[in-house]
Amino acid sequence: MRPVIGITLNYTTTDTLGVNEGIGAKTQDWQLIASDYIRAVERAGGAPVILPITDSVDTIWELVKGLDGIVFTGGADIDPALYGEEPIFGLGTIDTLRDGFEFELLNRVIRETSIPVLGICRGFQLINIAFGGTLYQDMKTQRPEGMNHSLGIFPKYYPAHILKVKEGSWMHGIFDGEIGTNSLHHQAVKDLGKGLIPTLHAKDGLVEGFELEGERFLAAVQWHPEMMIQTDAKYLRFFEGFIEICKKS
Incomplete structure (x- = not known):
């Protein structure tokens, strides 16, 4: 039986999505996800299940507790209030509804379950942030000495720069010593949260991957391996490795 993997959703109040595509009406809000995540989980051997943003986490909590794994996906910027900061110039669109829901969901998953987590x-x-870390709200503003990491000028699958992989880490078993990565972010980790071990670094020193110390499986990457599985099998191995962990949980 395939392990069941929950996948979180984006939220938008932009009604042009439905109006322009002929699938909705004016003033509708939407929850949606790129198919890349679903394909990656399915092709790696998992059964993907969409986790909607609901009025309360309690609404889907019984479903969540039955999952074999959960993926927290990409999307809009995160409200800096969640890590104790005021907004600065360069901060992008904020989805406070998604922020509040996912922050509670993640914290409950960590506190109340042993479900493997992928970010x-x-x-x-x-x-x-959930582990007490902070973010660069906008790297162009706050980290101008670093590389350009907002490289949407390339195709989604293109390895725009190289990451070094920490020896002995779970990710080292997937990628060996280095991995090419796409790069589509203008925010990034500034101060790493408590208990998180950095496992991927860009050449400018930016942390682009981490794992949780101890027995509980939690790993996350700043980039998008799900966008790269159709051009190189080693990116699918990232998800296959996660699914193998979920089978044992």
Whole structure:
């Protein structure tokens, strides 16, 4: 039986999505996810299940407790109030509804279950905040000496720069010593959360992957391996490795 993997959703109040595509009406809000996440989980051997943003986490909690794994996905910027900061110039769109829901969901998953957790992009940042870390709200403003990491000029699958992988880490078993990565973010981890071990670094020193110390499985990356599985099998191994962990949980 395939392990059941929950996948979180984006939220938007932009009604043009439905109006322009002929699938909705004006003033509708939407929850949606890129198919890349679903394909990655399915092709790695999992059964993907969408986790909607509801009025209360309690509404879906029985479903969540029955999951074999959960993926916190990418999306909009995270409210800096969640890590004790005021907004600065360069901060992007904030989805406070998604922020509040996912922050509570993640914290309950960590406190009340042993479900393996995988974070991608925004999910990477959300997990860092949940463990007491902080973010660069906008790297161009706050880290101008670093590399350009907002490289949407390339195709989604293109390895725009190289990451070094920490020897002995779970990710080292997947990627060996280094891995090419796409790069689609303007926010990033500034101070790493308590108990999180950095396992991927860009050449400018930026942390782009971490794992949780101890027995509980939690790993996250700043980039998007799910976008790269169709061009190189080693990116699918990232999800296959996660699914293997979920089978044992």
